[in-house]
Amino acid sequence: MNVFDIIGPVMIGPSSSHTAGAARIGRIAYMLLGQPARRAEILLHGSFAKTYKGHGTDKALIAGIMGMKPDDARLRDSFELAKQAGLSFEITTGHLEDAHPNTAQITLYGEDSRVSIRGASVGGGNILINRINGMAVEISGQFTTLIVLHRDAPGTIAHVTELLGSNGINIANFRLAREQKGGTAVMTIEIDGDAGSELNRQVAALENVLGSTMLKPI
Amino acid sequence: MLNYNTIAGLVEQAEQTGKPVSELVLAQQAEQTERPVEDLYEEMRRTFQVMEESVTSGIDPDLRSTSGLTGGTAYRMQQAVREGRTLCGEVFGGALTRALAVSELNASMGRIVASPTAGSCGILPAAVLTLKEARGLDERTCVMSLFTASAVGMVIANNACLAGAQGGCQAECGSASAMAAAALVELAGGTPAMMANAVAIAIKNILGLVCDPVAGLVEIPCIKRNASGVANALCAAELALAGITSAIPVDEVILTMKRVGDTMPSALRETAEGGLAMTPTGRRLFKQVFGT
Incomplete structure (x- = not known):
């Protein structure tokens, strides 16, 4: 407070x-x-x-x-x-x-x-x-938040979190939800501090990622 | 290290260092948020400017709330002050005018500062801006007093609460009134101990006040309770500045507010199921606004 x-x-x-x-x-x-x-x-x-x-x-x-x-x-x-x-x-x-x-x-x-x-x-x-x-998420808007829509395929989460880690970004909260096995899934990643829009573009370009949106704290 | 667990703790630190509470709070906040002191001061200064604007915009004879239930009372009060028709003169009348103005502006979808809540947003600006005018205070002094007020708000939030849905109106307008009383004492050059007594007196005076908004809207009786809240803040600050102390220490009073809130029935905590909301007129106004 x-x-x-x-x-x-x-x-x-x-x-x-x-x-x-x-x-x-x-x-x-x-x-x-x-x-x-x-x-x-x-x-x-x-x-x-x-x-x-x-x-x-x-x-x-x-x-x-x-x-x-x-x-x-x-x-x-x-x-x-x-x-x-x-x-x-x-x-x-x-x-x-x-x-x-x-x-x-x-x-x-x-x-x-x-x-x-x-x-x-x-x-x-x-x-x-x-x-x-329709997919369950938890976004408070108090952190910079990445919302990553992706295919439910092995290794996708690792690719995304590895990219964040190599950019020195710490994850505050992480949540995953999917429609069904092998279908569309969504990662909600709240991070500490700020991140540039370039990072969002890099996430969006990763394999099996369908789209990524970065929300600034509101 | 300064914390916001008790008012007594704040007073002790201020007395030990010989610094005003506001200065200690500003320094601690800069450390906590890892932001420069100037940066925090500037944000508070902008907040203070919004408060000033909200008073000016709220004094408008044609102002009406979104529901159509309220509006225009700040202007009426100002007219009474200007024409010398008040009982207590310009300072008191001016404080009532400002509290009504900000609160009415809030009800009409104008821009305000929640302090601590939107429902009680008129009390603190009214207190600070009234003393600014009456004493010819500079902007910096006024802005700094808001740090003292927020420290009081944080202690109340840590030990009780600030939401009407949780603690009744005593938690909203009562807390705002206590914060305003603290700001007034510092603005008037009172000691930290006087500040603590003013907070205690302000809360004691509104202990048990219920939250019973007609139609669930932040209008009736909220707008007039903002006027009453600044009157209570002036009363508490005057008593404390005269050297009158509270028999019950401030931190015990704050805990009492919490306990009273906990025992208050839900019908009297912002549900619009009790109090004035359930009067025949309250029910009629509900139908008038929502049609059901």
Whole structure:
């Protein structure tokens, strides 16, 4: 804990969980898509579903999806800005099994890509992304995080971690999930300190790696 | 080595070194985060500037919250101060105005500093900026006082909590009020021991305050509790600066806040299932906003 955990964050109100956290979840989806979103489909669950209007959760999510941070003063006008930017969106409410009360499921469509995430706002503006494209992950956004989509083939994890190690990078957390044996799998690697985008390109170029995204701490 | 386990520990270090608590905290934080002192100061200075902006933007007769339930009270309070219609004069009226302004801005999706939470964001800026104006303090003094305030917040977080869902409003507006009282004492040139007494008095005065937001929104009664929180901070700081001490030592008071929070029913901890949220009017306003 440090002083800025107490006096901070600087954020757009009214709620750290329902507004700032929502913007962060949207922003992770934006970063994972890697290009401007043309269409967003959002499903809200639990307290998010019940109270999103009063807390501006919907506006915060759209702002995040457009790449805005939780302290961006344009957040309250995000619907209008989305219209100008050619982003269409649909927000619905429903029930998600085994989900945290403040959960949003977001599917984004870009020019030639698509990503789907499920994220929860777990208090004080902190978030946890727990699914990417249906696969279980755990991303807090507090570390620099590499999300590596790859084929479930022997040696792939070793190649990736070896590359990190040879670049002097220490792994703080590692998690692996796969759809099925031999199918697509995803590594979530939270690292200490920072890493350049060059490293991300090198990871993406490794054998059996389908794609790699580096998220900076949010 | 400075730690944030007890307020008594902070006071002891300050008395031994003869340095203000804020300076000790800044030095310790630089060491802990491996960042230069100037860097941390600069980040706090920018934070302070956001606080100043949030007061200015929040005093607006046309400001309305996203739900439409609240807005415009900071402006009304300011008018009363300007026209000399207040009971307690400019300093007190100015503090109430600023607390309402920041809190209303928060409810209307404006930019604020959570201090320590969004729901209690008006109290600390109101206290510091009011004394800045009343005493003609420079920016550096004010920014430094925020380090003292955050040290108090860290001790409370380590021994109790800062979330209404966990400890009720005493944990949010109460903690903010205690942090503001500490900042006020340092700004007024009080001793570290006076600071500790101000924290104790501020928390004692709001012990047991429930978190019962109408429709679950950070508006009713939160906005007015921010005004009340800065009033309480002024009260606690005034008493401590006059040399009045708390019979119950501050660290025992903080632990009491934790125990009171633990025994508080869940209906009174930010669930909107008790207190003012469950009044006939509270229920009606819920329907008005959410339609169900």
